[in-house]
Amino acid sequence: xxxxxxxxxxxxxxxxxxxxxxxxxxxxxxxxxxxxxxxxxxxxxxxxxxxxxxxxxxxxxxxxxxxxxxxxxxxxxxxxxxxxxxxxxxxxxxxxxxxxxxxxxxxxxxxxxxxxxxxxxxxxxxxxxxxxxxxxxxxxxxxxxxxxxxxxxxxxxxxxx
Numbered sequence: 001x002x003x004x005x006x007x008x009x010x011x012x013x014x015x016x017x018x019x020x021x022x023x024x025x026x027x028x029x030x031x032x033x034x035x036x037x038x039x040x041x042x043x044x045x046x047x048x049x050x051x052x053x054x055x056x057x058x059x060x061x062x063x064x065x066x067x068x069x070x071x072x073x074x075x076x077x078x079x080x081x082x083x084x085x086x087x088x089x090x091x092x093x094x095x096x097x098x099x100x101x102x103x104x105x106x107x108x109x110x111x112x113x114x115x116x117x118x119x120x121x122x123x124x125x126x127x128x129x130x131x132x133x134x135x136x137x138x139x140x141x142x143x144x145x146x147x148x149x150x151x152x153x154x155x156x157x158x159x160x161x
Contacts, residue, residue: 001122040107076119088105
């Protein structure tokens with residue numbers, strides 16, 4: 001089962017100084033932080049903040065190619081979590097044919113923002129992300145999750161990239 005999520009924000013991890021994309025369940029309070037690279041975070045931040053660049057960035061180029069080929073992105077799905085690495089699929093439709101394309105979650109999310117398509121996370125990924133940590137890590141993950149869930153819109157702005 002897939003759970004629909006929205007990008008709640010983009011922030012810097014205060015411990016590792018790495019960017020985190022925060023996904024939040026549209027019908028609940030489930031939060032999924034996904035750590036991403038700085039370049040990927042920049043691509044997401046540019047679209048969140050609606051910054052136009054003088055030349056097309058990679059995700060803008062992909063959007064233009066897909067639109068030019070009359071392909072529609074139906075959805076992106078964070079589909080797996082293996083050895084602390086998230087995996088995603090981009091689901092395309094072209095002339096009635098459905099195609100899935102393997103993707104890094106950060107690229108799938110950057111594309112989803114540009115094409116205004118839904119974002120989903122497999123239920124198993126949400127469960128695995130909660131259970132994957134050892135007991136010691138689980139405490140800090142629970143603390144981080146509570147901290148993330150407690151952030152207001154004003155707080156999210158404070159940690160913007």
